[in-house]
Amino acid sequence: MTDCIKTSVLLEAKNIQLSYDDKIILRNINFCIKDIVRPGMQQGQVVSLIGRSGIGKTQLFKILSGLQKPSAGSITINDNKTVQAGDMGVIFQNYYLFEWRTVYQSLSLAVKQNALLKGKEKEMIEKYAADFQLNGELQKYPQQLSGGQRQRVSIIQQLLKGSDFLLLDEPFSGLDICVLDKVTDLLLQVSVSDEKKTLIIVSHDINTSVAISDTVLILGEEPGKAGATIKKEIDLIARDLAWKKDIKKERAFIETVEEIKNCL
Ligand SMILES: Nc1ncnc2c1ncn2[C@@H]1O[C@H](COP(=O)(O)OP(=O)(O)OP(=O)(O)O)[C@@H](O)[C@H]1O
Ligand SMILES: [Mg+2]
Incomplete structure (x- = not known):
């Protein structure tokens, strides 16, 4: 064991x-x-x-x-x-996202809640976006995403909050x-x-x-x-x-x- x-x-x-x-x-x-x-x-x-x-x-x-x-x-x-x-940090079954904000804007709000990432906000958003294959999606609105992409944004949002x-x-x-x-x-x-x-x-x-x-x-x-x-x-x-x-x-x-x- x-x-x-x-x-x-x-x-x-x-x-x-x-x-x-x-x-x-x-x-x-x-x-x-x-x-x-x-x-x-x-x-x-x-x-x-x-x-x-x-x-x-x-x-x-x-x-x-x-x-x-x-x-x-x-x-x-x-x-x-x-x-x-x-x-x-809660990631719901239906991946609730702010429909009127771009992915980047939503992730920025999340990372600002995490004092440990101060000064590294942009770098961390880009790192997670790359890890989760969302580089091309950062400037999109949620309704422009697939279900799986919405889910990954939702996960990153909570990870950034820490x-x-x-x-x-x-x-x-x-x-x-x-x-x-x-x-x-x-x-x-x-x-x-x-x-x-x-x-x-x-x-x-x-x-x-x-x-x-x-x-x-x-x-x-x-x-x-x-x-x-x-x-x-x-x-x-x-x-x-x-x-x-x-x-x-x-x-x-x-x-x-x-x-x-x-x-x-
Ligand atoms: N507001 C409510 N009023 C009355 N019953 C409810 C309410 N919300 C959920 N239920 C009931 O509670 C039970 C459990 O629902 P729940 O959504 O927790 O299931 P679940 O295990 O998550 O199912 P799934 O795997 O399909 O997501 C269901 O029988 C559902 O009908
Ligand atoms: Mg359920």
Whole structure:
């Protein structure tokens, strides 16, 4: 097993419940994300939240981001602070962008919120645009972009802001295979860019999510109980499946993907 320890709690979900009228959507959601420390390395955290369509992933995503209040329970980050809107970088399923600003203008606004990049704004925008194959798109308006391009702009926007937590809802949908590899590589790069950086990825794409994560949380229903809860937590580090290139061909990886499918 890769040498590492889990130390301080970075995020804790305590007894989250969500109902609309009489319909229970989420029930007793409890989990905690700890800082992973690898000797001699800077290592962030990558957690995947997997579940079938309509189970409540986006609802939990909004609660995690502080944009929606749960019916009960709480999300706390960094030493017990209740999460608030703006604490996390959020990349929505529908890639919301300011339609009246060019890509460059939107990215400029984002980078200005990050004190660490002061004086390097233009350089960083151009670097990310090149990494995400958007060099030719900086002067365009969002309606002139494809769905996949909008998504990449949305990701860069949040990366430039520099929050410790990045929440991504379905970041792999609508990407062709070449861009998918590029985006997963970049997310991995982001996850090692800072010891405290934590990515929470909400996805149906089990293969890609497992390949880039250290932990998988499965959101699903249990027999006889209304509402979705965390049915299983899989520690990919303990299974020696985290932080490895070409993991998808390994037997243990294939078995883990099957195990997740059977749990949905
Ligand atoms: N404002 C609302 N009022 C009532 N029910 C809602 C509301 N918003 C969402 N729901 C219900 O909550 C459930 C979970 O929806 P959610 O969008 O979280 O699913 P999801 O897991 O993200 O699905 P997908 O993978 O298709 O994006 C659905 O049954 C949906 O109908
Ligand atoms: Mg969703």
